[in-house]
Amino acid sequence: MIFLSTLSAKFKTPGDFWGGLASMLVALPASVAFGVTIYSAISPSYAVFGALAGILGAAALGLIAPTFGGTDRLISAPCAPAAAVLSAFAIELVKQGIAPSSIVLLLTVLGILTGLIQMFIGFLGAGRLIKYIPYPVVSGYLSGVGLIIIGSQLPRMVGAPLDSMWWKATLSPALWDVRSLVIGGATVMAALLAPKLTKAIPSTILGILAGVLAYVGLAYNDATMTTLTDNKLVLGALGASGSGYLDTITGRWAEIGDLKLAQIAALFGSALTLAALLSIDTLKTCVVIDQMTRTRHDPNRELFAQGLANITSSAIGGIPGAGTMGASMVNLSSGAKTRISGIIEGVMVLVAALALNAFIAWIPVATLAGILIVVGLRMIDTEPLRFLESRATVFDFAVVAVVIGFALMVSLIAASAVGVALSILLFVREQVGGSVVRHKTFVNQRSSTWYRPEAEMRLIAQRGDKAVIFELQGSLFFGTTYELYALLEPEIKTRDYIILDLRRVQSVDITAAHMLNLVRDMLRERGVPLLLSNVREQLPNGRNLLEFFRQTGLIDDTDTVQVFKTIEAAIEWVEDRLVGDLEKPAQEETPLRLQEMDLFQGRKDVTLADLEGRMKQLSVKSGETIYTMGDQERELYLIRRGAVRIMAPISGSRQLHHIATYGRGDFFGGLAFLDDRARSDTAIASTDIDLFVLSLDQFNQLADEHKKLALVLLMAISRTLAQRLRHADGERTLLHV
Structure with missing residues (x-):
């Protein structure tokens, strides 16, 4: 009930529904394809298990990852890195003569170990390292992924054989199927023009509808397009049925106990590799989403959630995965706002697999290819082209180009590694370029x-x-x-x-x-x-x-x-x-007389004697407070022996900072004495200290009897304060240069 209440409270936009639906239409067929790729490596007869594993993986990842993760709009599903590692793993086990049923069990354990490692990485906080990737690297990765998506879908778009290279499929009209080209073209045009016509329905949905309508129009004059048998233009049956779920899952766990501990331990290296690839894939997708939505994800929480999702997926017979770029971009472009869209995607996978199998079977392959091509186009970041306008940013453009080049010619993982290396170079360049x-x-x-x-x-x-x-x-x-x-x-x-x-x-x-x-x-x-x-x-x-x-x-x-x-x-x-006059300890200093202080040089002894008679003599122990900020006393302090520290708040802070020290022969407290306002600082004895204290009342009486002395005293105080202020202003000006 709590979960349903939370879901209801957060589901405030229809964009989450449309995004979940649209991303399911992309993630589910790809997940089935990845599952078939992995399990076909064991034996062609295991392809149906692969389709089921893809569906289970897409459902588990779609439900668990967004529930426990924190990245809005992220869609998690089986992905290419998982398919590559697991299929290679399965092929190697087949070469070793391992029984197919044992290979299936080892794939399950491998997925669980992968999830555990991801959870451990998130627990250690290592996911935060992703925040050190600078914009040029993110931009290059984003554009590289966009180009890869476009390249991978071009053969499907034009109806060429799926094993054709994109450049060969594009430059060889003989390989084209005009029907696919028309369907894909209609999809791309609708998806690109839809935002200019309406905001009510996501462009992805309108693109799919346009593709389906184009297929229906062509099928009116082509009987071969009205059947699923040998029809390569549509997805076809997914091969999933409700009756096979429970038997497959229970059978898998009934045999898991046959594995030996040594066999499980041998999987750790492969699990570590797979965990690293899936974590990088997820966090890269999160960074791209942040870049496009101006948000910020929590990498450690996301890795923990992805690990938990992969454990769940593997435990129920699915295949592991990650936050996927293509489905996430479809989700984003369809108007999704929160992570509820990811949960809806997971629910839609189950609904589609169990109830809409027949409908999904008729979705044209070229339509999904067209949608992904539009997503890829929108992912290409053209902003770095401006870097070429200035010599100061040419190197940043080179970084973008290098990351794109590695993504296209080597792999996304290699592009990630190069991006990290270039991040270090960018940091070094920035540090070297500025003065220390x-x-x-x-x-x-x-x-x-x-x-x-x-x-x-x-x-x-x-x-x-x-x-x-x-x-x-x-x-x-x-x-x-x-x-x-x-x-x-x-x-x-x-x-x-x-x-x-x-x-x-x-x-x-x-x-x-x-x-x-x-x-x-x-x-x-x-x-x-x-x-x-x-x-x-x-x-x-x-x-x-x-x-x-x-x-x-x-x-x-x-x-x-x-x-x-x-x-x-x-x-x-x-x-x-x-x-050349090192400070003497306060106890060795001789208390000054008024005649010895600079303020009263040249004054008559009789006059100074009268002044001294109006002053209090005060002794304060080291560390004791003489006055505090806010005090109303109007007294001037003349230091006969020792030193005093003046403390005051800086920049509105309540914490007091040491701003001045006055020693033997100096005075302090002059501002409050002159402007008749509360103390703006605190005076604390730095050593044992002897003071002359002149109150404002005593000074006024002195002024009536010795006007010249009072004037000289005021001028001396004002001159000294002016010198201090002038010196402070000079230092402040110097520090702002």
Whole structure:
């Protein structure tokens, strides 16, 4: 009941019904043909078993795969890769003298093992690898499949012998049957023109109706077309009957126990090959559907469902299969919207096999060929032709052409393999084509979060070009290693400090690590350190970059390579050495008097004594909060000893980030003191800290008595804030270049 309710809720469009019906008309005859191909390899007398196996396979796959899968419009049915592998397997067993009944059992077990392997692949999550296939490869595969479909159906379209090559059948009018040509032509014309005339009935259905009507018209003057006997123009009887189903299935399982474990184990290699082929066939079809419908499938769920469907199909005597391109495209072109269309296709297979056998027998072969030719035409992607208009995209067009060439001249599986290889080449080309250096700056162009006295800032401005900063991006691998080394080499010879910021690096391979080792060794000869910042322990590819650098020997026990959590920390380390005044521990610092602070240089002692009398003296332990964001206090803090960290949210995030550090002789809290608004940041003591605290009320009283001092104080605060703002604006402009 739950399943029926779900089915009823999702079945909202008649397109699903038409799509299921139309795709059944394509999938069922092909499934019967594939079954006959496989079982005829055992013995001609087993052809009827093959027809039954094709029907059972189409029904099981049609019902199970869409029920448990998640790809809308996908039609699953017995397919060419399954027919090729299983028929070759059967021929080999016949050569070994295996009894026909045993071969049938081994085919059943092989199908079950194939399904189990597919389910295991989906469980491991390996199906997600399909998302790395780029558009040119998908386009080439799509067009290649379309051309293959057209080529395979041309002999049927013109009535030539089915074993004729498409080019021979096309170029040899002597092989044509005019009746097939007329029927197929009527089908193609109706299917192509139908969308321009009406949207109510799918073009596929109208094409089939046009073909059937053309056949009826020709049969009016040709008596040979009114009988199924020796009539090659129609499908003919499927050879399926309800009475044979149960006996065949029960008989199959009654004999399965006769197989030995060694025989089953020997099937694993063939099952692995078949599982790989069917999985690729399914996922390729899903990618094509995604491309044409702008949707996204779940590859792992789909593989799990396909495996379960193949197990079910084999267990009831059917043959395994996959998501098929031809039937899926017919389903799509007939207006299907959801995966319910696949379930309807499976139901229709059973109905057709049991009740409509006589009707289906009269469907012209040329009509189905014409429908598939139209599907093939619609699958050909002409968009890549635009790639020829620009030199930048010529290589992408070449990729499309190569994939099409392999699909036509070798096989679709070979085209898939070539597509994967070309995907790697496309990735390498893209990575090599872009620069791995996002910005190159110097320490005198950027600053740490530590705001220093003016004298130190002037010294850093003079000496800052001795330290170069490379902000790297993308992937550091063999394709970009030479470019990066070429940019680093001149700096290695002239700079005293080299900083590599890895925050935007996505991956690093062993070749890039070896190059960085070489850079470190060259710097070590000059006594110059290599500074690394943002060396993450979790890259997007899952690699621990810090551990990787240790394993490759880049980071060792020496101090040649220094590692910092942030670029600001690395710059601060360099600034300390440029000014030649290493930070003293807070407990060793002597608290400053007002006279010693830059803000009050040249002021009279009496005046400063009055100011100091209006200030509070505050001591805060390391890690304690001085004020928090949103506080309403209007107080200015002057640092006598120690350091304070300023924390604030970035880009609307609630999480606080370290944006500044102020040290001995600096002040903070000036914005709220000046604009009389709530605090926009949080101040936390970085070390034990001693402070002078001037409230706004005390300042106003000071202004009444010492107007000049108040004015000087405001000007000093404003000047320092303006310098900080100017420096921040300069860095922001630099980072956006």
